[in-house]
Each structure stands twice: as structure tokens, then as C-alpha cells.
Amino acid sequence: MKNTLSINLKFIVSLLLSALLAYAVGIYGNLPWWSFVITNCIVAIAIVQTPGKAFLSGALGVGLLWLILAFVIDAQNQHILSVKVANLLPLKGSFIALIAITSIVGFLLGGLSALTGSFVRKA
């Protein structure tokens, strides 16, 4: 019981830390857009979890961050740009598909980078 709880706490802390650091490095447009890959890796090195959990916390950390950011921006923009980009990419004008793809990119890279970090320290 205690064990599960601590693991869950670790998981949540990693997830939030991933999201927070990814957001922080994203503020600086002069840094490459993929800077969160590094911070995610560091989080996974610092907070030891099983590779599976590390992947998931990193993936959800960045994936949810990107989902929420894209969703909020899109709502405030009333889909003006997302519909155009979704016609361009092409996603048949579906802003939902565009938000989904955005968060999947964040999810995959967030997960893979955390997974990589998790292998640095033996789980």
C-alpha cells in the first residue's frame, strides 16, 4: 500500500515536473523547439521509475501540456487558424485532429525522452 502510494506520488511529481520544465524551456524562442527532450530526460534520471512509468509520466507531461496549450489557444482564436492549417496539412479542416496530432507529437517525444533517461539509472 505504502509502496504503491509512493510510486504514484513519484509518477505524479515526474509528470508535473516534465510539464513544468517543458513549458519553461518553451518560453524562450531562441532555444530549439525540442529542448524539452533534454529536460524530460533529466527528470527521468533524477526521479527513478520503471521504464514503463517513466515513459508514461514523460509522455503525459508533455502531451497534456501541448494538448492544453493548443486547446486554450484554439478556443481563444475561435479556430480561425487551426481550420486553415488543418486544410493545409491536410486534415480536412478538422481542428480537433490538429490538436490531437499536436499533443501526440508532444506525447511521443516526451515519452521517448523520459524512457531514455530512465535507462541511464538502473531501474
Add this chain to the structure above:
Amino acid sequence: MRLLPFIVSAVATVGLVAVLNTQLPIGATKSPRLGYFLSPQQGFWKNAEKVSTNFDASIVANELKGNVDVYMDDRLVPHIYADHDEDAYFVQGYLHAKFRLWQMDFQTRVAAGRLSEIAGADKLSIDRFFRRLGMVYGAEQTEQYINEHNPEMKATVDAYTAGVNAYLKQLSPEDLPFEYKLMNYAPEEWTPKKTYLFLMFMSYDLTGRSATADLQLTNTRDFLGYDLFDKLYTNQQDSLDPIIPKGTAFAKPSILPVKPAGSDLAYLKKQDPNLAVNKISASPEAPDKNNGSNNWAVAGSKTKSGRPILCSDPHLGLNLPSLWYEVQITTPTHSTYGASFPGSPAVIIGFNDSLAWGVTNAGRDVLDYYELKFKDSTQKEYWFNGAWQATSNRQEIIKVKDSADVVENIAMTHWGPAMFDAHYQNPQSKGRNLAVKWTGHNPSTGVETFYKLNRAKNFDDYLKAIALWKCPGQNFVFASKSGDIAIKQQGNFVARWDHQGDFIMPGEDTTYDWQGIIPNEENPMIKNPERGFVSSANQKSVDATYPYYLGTAGSFPLYRGISVNKRLRSMNQITAADMQHLQTDNYNVFAEVARPALMKFIDPSKLSADAQRMVKEMTQWNLYNNEHEKGITIFKLIWDSVEDAVWGDELAGSPIPLTKPESFILLDQMNKDSNFSVADDIRTKDKVETLKQQVNLGVENATKKLLDLEKENKLEWSAFKATRVLHLTKIPALSRMNLPIGGGVNIVNATSENHGPSWRMVVHLTDEIEAYGLYPGGQSGNPGSPFYDSFVDYWAAGKYYRLLFLPKQKLVANERTKWHIQFKTA
């Protein structure tokens, strides 16, 4: 450390980052770097502007001499109030950049022949064309001239440049305009040369058609032989209603252009046999034939208020972001409102608190080709005036994305750059060595014309301002609060003899050189005419009694001018609303004459049932090119098919496109000579087709196409025409397609597929100026802004905005004023 899983997952991570950080090929173009593009903190999402954005801002700029207040109204039009003129232009530059940065950068790249640098080898043919035409050369001439001779304009352009760069300096990478992220490149510093390059592009857009037309016309003449050519391409327009009313007496010309002896044979090729056709390579871009415009002014004697009303609607390519950006500029020296060019200081078409002005294209021929003889393939010497003369070499280096630089070595001659040579040919140049001589190459003082018009107080100021105008030749319409109206065709126009420069000219000596530029005083002008209005719609400015040759008929559309003048003559007690109705009028004056002419030759008893039905619908049409009319679609297709049937045989068999005779030629023939011999299809040796047979054949051919359109539900005019306002990259997702709007070629509302009234303006010169206007776009160039295309629907519907033109205190208090941007000195 678990080495193997680490390596595997590290490789997967790096690999995915690398793929998402690369532009992947899709067909001929490339994708954005997807990871970057989709990143909500750096990519395109950052350009999705909050619909409720507050544009209030406070900006510190060391370059300013004093503080500047900018108030943005509800349409995002800035009203600039500055204590110093240069500060106003600094702020104009800053705002142009803030709202239109990518467009300014892109358009000057096109003009400079630098598209390949961002788009790759695909665009090389466009870049080479502009380099070899001398676009950069011309901009350099202007820059040098202004730097040396015109400190006031230099200061103006420098202040504007500093404003653009002040915006660039504070721009963070994540806030780059959308298109940079899409195409994956970055903006560069603005320079005065870019402003001059932009103005060169306007010169090209409005006078550069000769760069293509002269070659095509030469080839058409060579192909048909002079006699037939002369018949089909006559410059005589019987129904012409010129800008300067017929019968006006012109001053004695100060230059008498003399046609060179022997030119009938040597130049017009009255007996020349067909020339051989060489191997072909790439083909250039030609400006739209319909680049033109309407403008007019009615005197107080014809208006309800007793005050003049001035109208101007330039017809250009319809693009997003728009060529135009509305602005009010108020300083202690002047207060002006109108449409400005992102890329250039001042207002281009607009009004101030004393007067209003507008422009249409003059259409005069100011670009010629001269054929050169080089001594050898080095092109270091060419034969001129009986001796081998040295050329100088101009090197243009074109950078190409993902590829090696391309170097253009251009031989510079007495005439200008040797545009076509062994290294650069197109299907129309046929391997000739051709130098191009163009008034666009000369230093331009165009910025000063607008600078002075912005400040003009009366007719004399207007004349002084436009006297500086050289290229592209324009018809400047004028009206003042004091009651004057006027129109003057102004530019550097060549004093031509008949047909000089219609075709490629011999360039081995000065025999065919320009014999002078017509003095400004002899350019066509009319002030306060008795009829109470002045107007222009790109028709010939003068009748045949004018002492100089204007150019070929193809450069002077006939019918809009007839429409406008007919309406203005009949109108009285005119209001601003009446003028809006005239600008958006869809009456087809060409069809009014051409439909009965067609009907004279159509024999319904010989037509198929479908063709009869189509002809019936056409005859019942009300002659308006309105959105839902089907008759105009039928008329257009029938007319085009008849032209194809009549001219098709003469022009067939040429491996390169030839110039089609103007519509008025066939129409005139139908009206006066039903035994028109050209009607005969010369391909059928054993029979002689009459015009009647050709017309009925045309109707049947058109009917086939019409039935297809009917099935696709595209018979209604707006569905057939499918007017679109295209993003500059032509990407449909960023464009406005299939707009519900009528009009078309030959119509006052000159809206065709991707071309038409790019800024509609009506100015009533009452004490407090009453002005209306709009353009098919929006003040923001950002596709993610609600202001990107906010005027488009209103424009299509033929509606207008009342323009806010007020002194500072009144504007601040106005309910339409929404935001305040403060510019402060440090």
C-alpha cells in the same frame, strides 16, 4: 545503466526529433519542420491571435524626435498623430512590419529575383527573368539618385526603414509571422533598396507586359505576314471614348518623332517571309493584361451637395495579404488618409483635408526590345553605329536553397541590359540577342510624388507633385474642396512614331532609338471641363489628333471607359451612394453591342436543340454580369468560341502562343462587313466558310461546354467565374475561394477570377470630408487573425465602410476608436 535499451531509446528519440525537425518533400514543395510547426509555444499556434486581442501598447524608440500617438479603430486602421514628419514615417514602417512583415519581405524578394533563395530551384526561372529584366539595376539607379540628390526623400525612406527595423529588433522568434514558420526561413533587415525594389515591382506590374507582349506580337506578325497582321491587329478603335474628350485641340508637339527611312521593310517587315522557330526553353511571367483601373471625379455642378466627389478603384491581382494597408497620417504639415503600400512610406491613393487623388494605369508603351549583334560568344563587344563597342558585364548572383548559386552575366549595352542571349532564351525570344530599354530603369522620384500629394493644398500643388512621376505612367485624377476637378496622364512617355516599339527593333545603330521623352506640358490633361466630370478607365487617353503614338490597341481596353462616361453623362444630383453604385455596376456594354451582332449571324433553325435553348437564354439575359445570371456565362462562352472559330485557323500551326486579336476587331467586322474574308477556315482548302457558318459553329462548340457546366451547376456567373482572393503563396487554405460576386472584364466592377478592384474609394469633398472605402483583405497579414480577411465579404457584397478621418481630439472621443499605441522617445 542498461546500455542496449538506452541506446535503442536514445536513437529512437533523436531520430524522431530529427525527422520532425526536417522539411520533408511533398510533391514539388516541402513540409514545414513539423515538430517546430506544431509546437504550441513556438510554432503556428503562436500565430493564432486571440479574437479579443487588446492592441494597446507602449513602445520606446530612440530613433524618434518626439512622441507619437497611434489610435487603432475597430477595423484595425491606425491613425498616426506625430509632431514630426519623419516620426510619422518611422511609425508607418513599424506598423507595416507589425501587421505585414512577411508580405513586405516576400514581395521585395520577388522583385529582387530572390525567390529561389527560400523556395529552391523551382523558382529559378522567375528569378532569372527579373534579374535579366534589370529590376535590381533599376532599384539601384533610384537608390543612388535619391542618396545623392534628394536629402528630404532619403530622410523619409530612412525613417521608414528604421521603423521597420525597430519592429524586427524586438521580434522574438516564436512571434515570427506564420509564413516564415511554414516555409522555414527568417526575415532580414529592411533597407531603403527594398522600398525601391517594391516600387520597381509596381512598375513591372503596370508597364512590364511589353516585356512579353512585344515578343509575342513580333512573332505573330512574322507568322501571319504583315498584311494579314495589319488587318487583325489594327489600332483603330472606332468606338473609343478617350479620357480627353474627342475634338480637344492639342498643343503643337515639341518633338516630331520621325519614322526611319526603310523601316517598312526593315522593321515592320511588310514583305518578310516566316522566320524559323528555334529550340525553346523556359517561359517568363507576364503581368495580368487586365491590370488597370477606374477613376473619375464629378464637379459640384453635377452633385447634390455642390461639392466634387472623387472615385478611384485600382484593378490589380487580388491577394491576401492585400497590396494595400489603410492608414491616417497626421502631422503639423499635413493630414492624410488612404491606402498605403506595405513597403513604402506615405499614402498612395487617398485624400487630405484639402483634396483627393486617385490613379489608373496609362497603359502607354515604355519598354522596348532592341536586337543585338555580338562579336562572339563572350559578348564583350556588340555592333553599334558602325563599330564594335564594348559591353560592360553586370553579374547577378542568385542563391538557391539546397543548391549551388546561379550566376547571371548580363551584357550591358547602350540600350540597357541584354536580357535575352545565348544563355537566356524563352519560346518567344527564339534565340535572338535582345536588349531591353525601359523607363523603369531610370532613377525614380515616385516616392516624392506621393510625399507631395499627401501635402498638396490645391491644383498647383497637385501638378507639381505629379510632374515628378516617371514610371509606371498613370492617370492622376484630382478633386479639391475648393471645387476643382482634373485628370492628367503623367509619366515619362516616349515620343514615338507610328508603331515604334510594337515589335522588336533593330539595335545596330541609333536609327530606331527613342527620339525623346514627351515634355510634361504635352501630356494629356483636362481641368474643370464643361461636361462636369473627368474619368479614366485605361482606354486611350486621346484621339488620333494627338501628335504622338500611344502603343498597340491591346494595351487600351475600350469598354469600361464607354460605360463609365455614359453613366456619368446621364447622372445629376449625384451623391456618394450613387458613386458607390457606379463603382460596383455590372452592366456589360460590350455585350450590349456584341449580342445583337452575334444574333445577326445565328440561324436558330440550323442549331441543335440544346444550342437553341442556350441562345434563347442568352437573348433573355438582362446584360448585367450579376452574380446569379446565366446569360453572361453563355454569352462569354459563345463569344470565345466564335473568336476561336474565326481566328483559330490563322493562328493554328504556330508552335508558340500568338497574340489573339482584340475582341473589338471581330465585333467591328461583324457590324460592318459580313463578307469578312478572314472568317474562312484556311485549313479547309476546298470550301469557303462564311462568318455565318463560323458563328453557328462557335455556338455549337460553346454549347458542348455549357452543357458540362450545367451538369456541374456552374452556369451561374459567380459559380463559373469563381472569384478568389489568393494568398501570395497561392495556397488555397490561406485564400478566400469562390466569392459570391458579379462583374468581370469590360465591366465597371472589373472583378474577374483573381483580379479586380483592389481598393475602392469614394471621397465627397465636403467641409468635413465624407469618405468611403475598402479593399478585399484585412489590415492584418496574419492568417491567424480575425482581421486577416475581415473586409472580404463586405467587399464582395459591394458595401463600403465610412472612413474615419478626424483630428486627434475627435478621433480619441470617437466610439469606433478602440486601441492606443504610444510611441515614446527614450
